[in-house]
Amino acid sequence: MTSWIVPPIYAAFIWWFSTGAVLLLVGRRGRSDGLRAVSAAGLLAGSLAGLALSSNDPSPGGAYAAFTCTILLWGAQEIAFLAGWVTGPRPRFCPAGVRGWTRLSLALQAILYHELTLLACGGAVVALTWNGSNQIGLWTFAALWVLRQSAKINLFLGVPVTNDELMPEAVQFLKTFFARKPVGAFFPISVTLATAVLVIMIQRIVEVAATPFDVVGLTLVSTLFALGVVEHWFMLLPLPAITLWGWGMRSPFPPEDNIMENGPDAKPASVPPNLVVLSSVRPEAAPAKTQSHCARQRLEDQFRQRFLEQNARSDLPAALGIGAEPAATVNGRTS
Known part of the structure; x- marks a missing residue:
């Protein structure tokens, strides 16, 4: 009974957890390139060694080991790809308005090195499991590669939800x-073919699998294949895939690290936008109001001073009781 219940649960968990772990590791910012490199190298070396050791182990434990090592190998190349280390000779945006074969050519140039890396990993799996009694690793990698290529083609041709x-x-x-x-x-063609393959795999589990190794191995691979078909349906349904791996999209760095990276004068990311707007508007509006007020005040002061000066010239003699000056004088005498 364990051979029927545990493998689907294990395959679903390793699929969900490995995807989120890769997203969490690749999404780290700042001083994490070394951690990514060490993780990818460790996963690559450990997975290849595990595949070599389990290639001649036709037991349920050997099936779990081969399946897990293949997932880890896939995760290693995903880290290199999503980190931008292994993409293609032209890792740039697609120009606007490009159509047809030109767009296809640019898309291939953007991921060519990644595709070659996948083929190299597949060749390593074949070499390590060749003539071995445990082929679960090869089946797992083949399932991952086929489903990934189908997803890429669908995203390129067009789907309602890209995630x-x-x-x-x-x-x-x-x-x-x-x-x-x-x-x-x-x-519909790709999903129909994938569903047909899944039905055949389930049929083999029920009718052909004779040993616990066969049951566990086929169940692991068929569960992974079924999850890949479900991922295809995510492209149609308005169910964001981030609900499954939202924990892998969270930044592990606290705000203090972001401030250290951006400099001491950088504003915290948590400052509300309205405060930023107020801080940028009020300093500009206040000086404009002060300048206009000062200019008006100066004009009023000048007008008041001129008015007082004119009144002072005409009213000051009268206020002091001094008579008017004679109309004209000749040599100091009045005429």
Whole structure:
């Protein structure tokens, strides 16, 4: 009974947790390049060693080990890809208005190195498990590769929901190659074929699997395949995938680290926008009002001073009781 219940739960958990862990690691900002490199290298070395050791272990434990190591190998190359280290010879945005074969060519140039890396990883899995009695690692990698290629083609041709909010900053340029529109003919074809393969795999579990190793291995791979089909349906349904991996999108750095990276004069990210607007408007409005008031005050002072000066010239002799000056004088005498 354990061979039927535990594998689906384990496969679903490792699929969910590994995706979120990669997003969390790649989404780290600042001083995390070294951590990403060490993690990717460790996962690569450990997964390849585990595949080599489990290739001749036809037991339920060997099936779990091969499946897990393949997921870790996939995670290592995903870290390199999502961190922007292994993308393509032209990792830039798609120009506006590009259509047809030109757009396809630019899209391939944006991810060519990544695709070659996937083929290299697949070749390593084949070499390590060749003639081995445990082929679960190869089946797992083949399922991941087929489903990933189908998802990429659908995103390129057009789907209603792209879920591109999961993409880290280093590969944001890939979003410009996604087409958000009603699905075409490729989506139903790809989903139908994937569902048919899934039905065949489930049929083999029920009718052909004779040992616990066969049951566990086929159940692990078929569960992963089913989850991949569900991911395809995420492209149609208004159910954001971030609800599943939102914990992987959170920044692990506190605000103090962001301030240290941006400098001591940087404003905290948590400052409400209205406070920023007020702080930028009030200092400008206050000086403008003060200048106009001062100019008006100066004009009033000048007018008042001129008025007082004119009145002072005419009213001062009368106020002192002095008679008017003679109209004219000749040599100091009045005429």
